[in-house]
Amino acid sequence: AIDKTLKPHEKLSRNKKPVLVCILDGWGENVAKDKYNAIHSAETPVTDSLKENSKRWRTVRAHGTAVGLPSDADMGNSEVGHNALGSGQVIDQGARLVDIALDDGSAFKLDGWKYISEAFPNNTLHFIGLLSDGGVHSRYNQLIGFVKGAAKDGAKRIRVHILTDGRDVPDGTSVKFVEQLEKDLESLDGVDAKIASGGGRMHVTMDRYEADWRIVERGWHAHVLGEADHKFKSALEGVKKLREGDGSKPVTDQWLPPFVVVGDDDKPVGTIEDGDAVALFNFRSDRMVEISKAFEYEDFNAFDRKRFPKTKFVGMMQYDGDLKLPARFLVPPPAISGVSGELLAQEGVTTFACSETQKFGHVTFFWNGNRSGYFKEDLETYVEIPSDTVPFNEAPEMKAREITEAGKEALLSGKYDMVRVNYANPDMVGHTGDLEACVSACTLVDSCVKELLDTCDKMGGRWLLTADHGNADDMVQRQKKSNEPMMGEDGKFLPLTSHTLAPVPVAIGGAGLPEDIVFREDLPKAGLANITGTYLNLLGFATPAHMEPSLI
Ligand code: 3PG
Ligand code: CO
Known part of the structure; x- marks a missing residue:
């Protein structure tokens, strides 16, 4: 049985300052750095500058067996990615x-x-x-x-x-x-x-x-x-x-x-x-x-x-564990227990989670191990910003600005120990295969990240920035061996609408994070599940035994 109590972290104390966890959906760190990498092609001074601090920036695996998928040929996705981020565990997935x-x-x-x-x-x-x-x-x-x-x-x-x-x-x-x-x-x-x-x-x-x-x-x-x-x-x-x-x-x-x-x-x-x-x-x-x-x-x-x-x-599985929906299913779903949300609620930690509709369930439902409810409603505030209902290359800004405003407000309110947001743009625009729109989406998201990090700093808080899987980092289908972009009969490039196998970045920082808190170097193969212990540390808690080790 899992011990669901959280112990204090040995160095980082729990204080009244906010911890921001920011997920850039579909923002991979791809080795292909040509114009078809929309993140590389975008103006991203903020996320670029984080990379310069090698002690507080690294990548982790976000696909395949690292997130409980059958093989390392399987690209990551938001369900398994957020399950891992929220639970700190590598779970055999559906x-x-x-x-x-x-x-x-x-x-x-x-x-x-x-x-x-x-x-x-x-x-x-x-x-x-x-x-x-x-x-x-x-x-x-x-x-x-x-x-x-x-x-x-x-x-x-x-x-x-x-x-x-x-x-x-x-x-x-x-x-x-x-x-x-x-x-x-x-x-x-x-x-x-x-x-x-x-x-x-x-x-x-x-x-x-x-x-x-x-x-x-x-x-x-x-x-x-x-x-x-x-x-x-x-x-x-x-x-x-x-x-x-x-x-x-x-x-x-x-x-x-x-x-x-x-x-x-x-x-x-x-x-x-x-x-x-x-x-x-x-x-x-x-x-x-x-x-x-x-x-x-x-x-x-x-x-x-x-x-x-x-x-x-x-259903192939039971899709919602809280609603028990559907009542009957062919294969029992992954059992995900001891997730961070439950543990934090038990400790009285207040949480704010926000995204727009398309990713709202990702930072709540998937994050909480496919549960649609709250753990302790008085401690948790979930805000959904209604998404547009158009193909997202037609409106690549999506609701990034509104999410930023909501996140800033939550940080400034002093009401929340943890503020968690997900930006949908790099993923949702990435899926349209529209390179130009995706570049503008990534540029915007980078500037939104700046606002959030600055606000968190102003409040003396700590932050962790990461992603759930790659997508915007490669917008073209490539030849298997040479990795060369593929062109269609019309001379236009063949768009890649899917996720990628790229690892994702993780960065930590914040005015409230002591100088000597840096990433350890003995976890080269870490994956998304190692991030949970990391933000629990930022919140002042030790990483519980049932979770993958912290990156700190
Ligand atoms: C979708 O459902 O939109 C795609 O199949 C996967 O995207 P997501 O895993 O990023 O939600
Ligand atoms: Co996606």
């Missing part, structure tokens, strides 16, 4: 837990599977999720693992509702994944298996943190009701057509409109009906919470469902 459960067959013996298999003989089994091998929200081979398992266990009719990616994988790859899935479904013996509906992940179903419920509503219409403006005889034809757009501008995988696959009779091939089983095949939680509520909650008014089929509904 991606890995599902792999294991499929490998040893345990997934097919658990309650979730038994529950949906009741529908196999006489009803349809539906899968809904992100179709790619990005490994951030889902993975293709896991979908196929479950589809095959269902066929083996007697499923007669399978329908897959696909969300095209182009965000964790390069744009345009949707075509190859759909082709592959159509083939794999056709090859199932004695099972009627088809793709039934779909749409782009940023436009259909995969909203997060209630940024825009209309996204989920579109998905409900297509997947459940079989209604969409676009109807095709096959998903492959559909995806290819929709990517062409209206002729004036192509549409990328992320943003494809919803579509429905219809039969020769022009009727949808796979609406969701009473008695059907529905399995979401994403393991990552943030973008599955809303659709889970739509399927599970009798009482629901985020949009008009029109029809609410009684389904046997499961």
